[in-house]
Amino acid sequence: MRAAVLHETGQDKLEVLDDVEAVGFGPGKVKIRVRATGLCHSDISAMNGVLPQPAPFVPGHEGAGEITDVGDGVAGLSVGQRVLVCWLPACGACPSCKRGQTQLCLAGFMNAGTPNFKRPGGDVFGFAGTGTFAEEVVVDAGCAVPIPDDVPFDIAALIGCGVTTGLGSAINTADVAAGSSVAVIGCGGVGISAIQGARLKGAAQIVAVDPVESRREAALKFGATEAVAPDALGDAKQRITAGEGFDYVFEVVGKSATARTAYETTRRGGTLVVVGAGAMDDVLQLNMFELFFDEKRILPSMYGGGDVLTSYERAIALWRAGRIDLESLITHRVPLAEINEALDQMRTGSALRTCIEI
Numbered sequence: 452m453r454a455a456v457l458h459e460t461g462q463d464k465l466e467v468l469d470d471v472e473a474v475g476f477g478p479g480k481v482k483i484r485v486r487a488t489g490l491c492h493s494d495i496s497a498m499n500g501v502l503p504q505p506a507p508f509v510p511g512h513e514g515a516g517e518i519t520d521v522g523d524g525v526a527g528l529s530v531g532q533r534v535l536v537c538w539l540p541a542c543g544a545c546p547s548c549k550r551g552q553t554q555l556c557l558a559g560f561m562n563a564g565t566p567n568f569k570r571p572g573g574d575v576f577g578f579a580g581t582g583t584f585a586e587e588v589v590v591d592a593g594c595a596v597p598i599p600d601d602v603p604f605d606i607a608a609l610i611g612c613g614v615t616t617g618l619g620s621a622i623n624t625a626d627v628a629a630g631s632s633v634a635v636i637g638c639g640g641v642g643i644s645a646i647q648g649a650r651l652k653g654a655a656q657i658v659a660v661d662p663v664e665s666r667r668e669a670a671l672k673f674g675a676t677e678a679v680a681p682d683a684l685g686d687a688k689q690r691i692t693a694g695e696g697f698d699y700v701f702e703v704v705g706k707s708a709t710a711r712t713a714y715e716t717t718r719r720g721g722t723l724v725v726v727g728a729g730a731m732d733d734v735l736q737l738n739m740f741e742l743f744f745d746e747k748r749i750l751p752s753m754y755g756g757g758d759v760l761t762s763y764e765r766a767i768a769l770w771r772a773g774r775i776d777l778e779s780l781i782t783h784r785v786p787l788a789e790i791n792e793a794l795d796q797m798r799t800g801s802a803l804r805t806c807i808e809i
Contacts, residue, residue, distance in 0.1 A: 453809075454568065454585035455790050456575060458507045460500045463798075464791050465510070465584070471568050471575065473589045481528055481595045482520040483536065487604035488583035489513030490793050490805040491613055492639060493728055496705070497578050501730045508576040509568055511807075512538040514583030515607035518595060525592040533598050535607040535763070538579040539754055540593030554754040559594075583608075584790065586809055596760065602767055605784065605806040606777050609640065612754075613804060614777060615762045617644020617703070618769075619755020620726045621652060623762070625699050629653030632692055634684070635675070636713055637703035638666040639797075640780055640804035641726060643673050645701045647775045650674035658687050658697070663800035673776060681712075688716055696721055705729035711736070714747065722748045781806045 454471040476482055494510040496502040514536040521528055528534070539560075541553035548556050559580055567577030567589065575582075582588055598607045617640070621627050633654045635642050638661040649657050650673075659670030659678040667678035679687050688696060696718030702710045705727025714737065717723045755762050769775045783805040785793045793805040 452586040453787060454509045454582070455511075455787060456507055456509055456570075457498050460498070460504070460506045462498065463794070465794070467788055467790065468570065470570050471509070471585060472570070473567065473585065473587045474569050475565070475567060476520065476522060476589045478523040479525060479592055480522040480589055481518050481525060481592050482587060482589050483514075483516045483534060483595060484519050484587055485514050485583050485585060485809045486516040487514070487608045488807050488809060489608045489611070489613060489640070490790075490797055490807060492797065493612075494578060495794065495797065496728060501705075502728060503731070504578055505564065505576045508578055509582030509585050510578045511583030511585070512536070512579040512581045513608045513612040514581065514588070515598065515604040515611065519587070522592070528592060528595055528597070533600065533604075533607075534595040535598050535611045536581055536583055536588070536590065537594050537596050537611060537759060538581050539759065540591060541759070542593070551758065553758045553760075554756060584787070584807065584809075586787075596763060599767065601771075605781055606770065608806060609777060609780060609804055610763055610766045613640040614644045614766050614780070615755045615759060616726065616752070617641040617755075618648040618766060618775070619757050619762050620701060620724050620752040621645050621648025624750050624752035624756035625701070625722055625724045627652035627654050627699055630655045631698040632656040633699045633701070634658045634660060634687070634697045634713075634716055635670075635701045635703060636660045636681075636684075636709050637727060638670045638678075639703070642701070642703040643670060643780060643803055645703060645726065646670055646674050649699070651769070651774060654699075656691050658684075658691065660684050661800075665801055666803070669803055672779065684712070684716060692718065695719075698722065699724065701726055703727050707733045707735040714749070717747050719745045719747065722750060725749065725751045780804045784808055
């Protein structure tokens with residue numbers, strides 16, 4: 452089959468090959484024909500080494516498609532069923548799952564060191580244990596989540612990560628209060644979803660912050676009341692909050708510098724929500740006095756900070772009701788063969804979310 456492969460960490464181009472085979476099918480597994488996959492910035496972070504991922508590997512973790520085979524012992528799934536790919540399935544038995552924090556389950560990471568594919572030249576891994584930049588994937592049955600027939604594959608793919616992460620950060624993690632002030636730093640697909648979540652929760656002011664003008668313009672269409680470049684954030688803070696700071700600030704970039712800016716933009720007693728996935732050696736510095744004196748809550752948000760299956764269902768219900776706009780999140784649809792063009796668009800910031808048709 453065809454798949455897009457990164458041969459070495461640090462390369463900025465993928466090679467679309469036709470000699471890749473999905474491996475590992477057996478008891479407890481399902482085989483999925485991928486129909487659409489989102490291009491998430493986490494894929495780029497894995498390619499450049501910000502996120503740990505063995506190479507060579509097939510990127511992609513936001514996917515949707517049809518089940519083509521079901522292994523022994525799998526219940527509730529059947530051939531032909533339409534599913535989205537959950538890259539972080541819950542085992543249901545670990546302490547995190549028993550506490551109801553299924554987004555913190557580590558079971559999905561246990562297979563990260565096992566190759567998902569092979570080529571004549573050797574093994575190939577799948578990013579986050581999936582690798583959806585391929586025509587076919589083999590995953591644990593828990594990774595295959597059935598979707599209703601009225602949900603298009605491209606919409607389902609985005610719900611599989613970016614939409615769930617952004618919406619959940621505002622609804623689950625922050626629990627944004629009605630009438631509050633919000634700033635969102637970083638307005639790609641996840642940031643836009645956080646903006647939509649804050650709007651749903653009734654925030655009065657939502658300031659979108661991004662260096663790319665096209666993203667700022669898009670943020671206004673998704674519910675931001677104002678959109679500014681990073682160097683204008685201080686002025687927005689002064690005008691909107693009289694210099695006190697915003698009630699909630701979402702950091703959706705994954706860098707210590709922007710997290711520090713987010714902290715300084717949050718009012719005393721306010722809430723900083725860390726949504727961006729950053730590097731292990733990028734350290735955020737806070738002194739002990741400000742940490743105590745300002746009493747700002749710092750809340751990391753992993754995969755939307757809630758049960759992902761419930762979050763999927765909520766996103767679909769809100770989309771059906773017209774309360775959130777998911778179609779407009781997809782600014783480009785490209786075939787697998789044009790994946791490098793899509794990567795370039797995301798790096799330059801021109802795309803909110805690119806959907807790859809496979």
